[in-house]
Amino acid sequence: MSGEHASTRIIEAYARGGTDLAADEVWAVEAHLEACRVCRDRMSAAVGTEAPAVASLVDTVWSGLEPRLAGTATMPRGRRRSARLSRWLMPTMVPWLAMVVGVTLMALLLDLAGTGSGEVSLVLLFAPVLPVLGVAASWSRGLDPAYELTASAPRAGLHLVLRRTASVLCAVVPALLVGGWATGVTAAQWLLPCLAFTVTTLALGGVVGVTRAAVVLAAAWAAVVVAPTLATSRTAFALQAGGLPAWGLLLALGVGVVIARRDAYSVLGAHR
Template sequence: MSVEHASQRIVDGYARGGTELSADEVWAVEAHLEGCRPCRDRLSHAVGAEVPAVASLVETVWSGLEPHLTVTTARPHGRRWTARWSRWATPAMVPWLAMAVGVSLLALLFDRFGGGFGEVSLVLLCAPVLPVLGVAASWSRGLDPAYELTASAPRAGLSLVLRRTVSVLAVVVPALLAAGWVTGVMVAQWLLPCLAFTAATLALGGAVGVTRAAVALTAVWAAVIMAPTLAARRTAAALETDGLPAWALLLALGVAVVIARRDAYSAPGAHR
């Protein structure tokens, strides 16, 4: 082969099946043909001249396929709707979102009728980690049967991460809003920790994987905030109104890290 194009001998030999060429020559011409349109045209002409039976077979197959390829089949409406929905959520998220809404309802009922933990509001205590569960499910490699397709899609980066996170918040936040309104918990008191925890999960997920980050932060919350709060039967300082500026700062930092590391969510590790 020359520097720029394959020699006519190699092109003709490859057209006849490559039996006359060495293995190195076959490998080299195949690699060259991938990026060289003129040589592909020469190969096409060589096939017609050197192996007319192959050219005739290709022409027969193409003439049979062409009428079918030109017909455009409209997708059913339900399938189009499924394709749009798949950009925002996966079937694996549904049971986790149902569980998050169910936990919100149980926390509301306990706050209204249980009264077993003094001044502690379970709605306030569970709010930060509930959306994290849905985010973890939406990026779980083990739960999503279409993981390989998702990971290899052109839009498998930050755009898809944010879409699925928004879909989780769109389900969980209204449930918490209703629960907070009934129990009298101030909106900012649970909404800021909720958003800050979600942003922190995404920020940490760019380094260790979204699912791993969600599990780690949920475990830290349970050990550092939830268990001591329930044991002391009083609201932790982190959930008092005085702690809102710290949550706002954590939210801003999380968003900044996500934006700064936006390319990290295209890597396979972000789906762990």
């Protein structure tokens, strides 16, 4: 990519099939073509020159589709809004997000009723792993009925992962904010672990798949922190103010790994 438009080399190589382009260049030009009519026109002209067989096939297909499309009603406005919303949230995420918010509210009620684990706030105890469950649902091959379409879309890589992760955080963070305020837990105590766990899930997800990373981290947290804390009714060091620098370091490392391995989210393994 050069300046505001794709270079001639990339346009012509993509028109020939993109076999001599790197994966990140293919992703970049496809994403750019979505919003740039100038480059789409250049691509159309390049296809006629570089791949005449493809141009002929497109013309044949279009000649058959054009009469049908002329008589087809346009998409209702409500469906267009739904299509835009799907970039951030898929329908199968809704029950998972409702469950996550429900768990947060239940933990808050137990804290307020004094039936929690002694001096340990249940909101603080579950805050790091709650968004991880939503992230797992938002990028799961088994839960996404449109998986094949999602995986083949130009923005199916890190761009879409971050959008869906942001939608999860937008649902979970306000609930945790209310829970922390009601129980007297400072925002830094739950927000840093929450963000660090979420970013670590994405970082490991580029290696083993987002869903598998979420399951592994949630199980590790339950075994190492939740179970001992509930058994002893003592706040683990990871939940104390002294552990905040470690959470900050983990967050920074996770962000670095996600950036360094941003191309990994464009492969099908990230959906595992």
